[in-house]
Amino acid sequence: MVNRAAPSRESAEKPAHRFRNSLGDPRMALFAPRVTARLLQGVFALIFLAATILLLFIELHTVLSLRYLTGGVLIAAATAAVFLPAMNGRDIKxxxxxxxxxxxxxxxxxxxxxxxxATNPMVMMLTLPAIWAGLMRSWRSIAVIAVLSVAVITPDIVVLTQGRLTEPNADRAIMLIGMLPLVMILGAIAAHTMASILIDRQLALKREREQRAAAAAESERSRFLLDTVLDSLAVGVIVTDPEGELVLMNRILRESPELSADGADPWEAYKNSPAFEADGLTPLPDDESTYNRVVRGEHVSEQLLWVGPPHGRQRALSISGSPVHTATGEHIANVIIITEVTDYLQALKAKDAFIGTVSHELRTPLTTVTGVLEVFEEHIDELPSALAQWLPVLQRNVMRQHVLVRDLLTAAGTRSGALLLERDTTDLGCVATEAVSALSAEAGRKNIEIVLDVHSAVGSFDPTRLSQVAENLITNAVRYTPPGGRVTVRTRTVGDELELAVSDTGVGISAADKERLFEQFFRSESARSSAIRGIGLGLAIVKAIVEAHRGRINIDSEPGEGTTVTVRLPRD
Incomplete structure (x- = not known):
């Protein structure tokens, strides 16, 4: 989201300041003089004219008097003035x-x-100019009206105090004196208040419209920025609504030759493109596609698929997706990320092929060397003592090379497909015991005690593969435990599962390294700096074998507090 600075108070008040004057703050054109003045003064003049016509029949001498004519001229002048060009503006002066x-x-x-x-009733028409003065939203205008209202009733006050009025006329004069200023002032105040309310409301509506316009502009700007960013990505991005209808598809997908061939709709082409599982041959069921899984509410992480005909030109895709929820848990969208990893997988395949070839080439001379060493061991009494003392060292290093070749071949096999298992009903405790026996000499050289806590754990698994798991775990524990430490190997049955746990009192594992432990060829910084032997394949192989048995592996470790690796496998 792009943030924009809020308007300053000074800038927000500029429209208001434009209308300010000494009489008030009519900030809008709602009560512009060209409207209110002409309307109210025009109606007032018409009423005065109608009253004057009636007076011609009732009191002709009153209409023809100099004072009445003078008043009529003033009203006519005021009425003519509202039509002057100066009254065409929006501002009240x-x-x-x-x-x-x-x-x-x-x-x-x-x-x-x-x-x-007869002019007594006529004074009530002054309510119209009083209202006009109130609409000016100026207390000075209201004060002027108050003073002039008193002026209008002053003659009545004078004649009333002199006793020149008859009793009925005196009563009417008293009523007029008491009510006229009150009616005029309250009318002006009411108009002032209503004008303030209406203008404030109009200002609020104007601010609301401006805020909505600004929000719409900001939303459009953010949408444009988002579209630009998404279109510049080298990965495909799809956003759908909760029901799976397309909301957004970025450029790399929209313009993909495979999805837009022959004018096809890229979205429909994506949904209907056949996909194959990691082996590139097994068709992926529709309900297992990333799109359908995400629409169902599942989180998908790096699902590897192949698209394109088997035995033809295929592309590998790594697809992740998840539903998007608000802070309140409302499901508002689904996001799918598509990354092409064809070149990456081909590079890995070439590397695995190279590793496999090298490993096979190494195995032949290693077998020869092993055979020669076995012959030497059979005739060790005939060897010179200087040569015989090196025989265990040679055997130990040749065994290490055998283990290395075995791990390299296993690692290459895990990438080419699922590991082949030769299951047999075996006791996991026996496997662990044999692994401890094979590695006890290496532990002894570091003065590390191996504690064997074996309980019956009989199940169906590949004993050769599980022996590799146990040896790799125990080897790691011995390597990362300082001299004088302890390694504990435990097997047992937990419900319907077999458990193998290897604990040590070693250096432990940091949280950052723990996330990458199962990556092939990964070695922690502490392992490299401490010159601990290894190439970073042991745990990756362990994980591959465990998963091939439909099991799971867990690592519990803190720096400086040792490590416990727990493997659990189904018994069947």
């Missing part, structure tokens, strides 16, 4: 409060002429 003020002033003059008479 301080001077615009003059226009509703002219309406109030006009009625104040008219009331001097007709106090307590």
């Amino acid at each position: 301080p001077w615009m409060v003059v226009l509703p003020g002219m309406d109030f002033l006009a009625f104040a003059i008219i009331r001097l002429e007709s106090t307590g008479a």
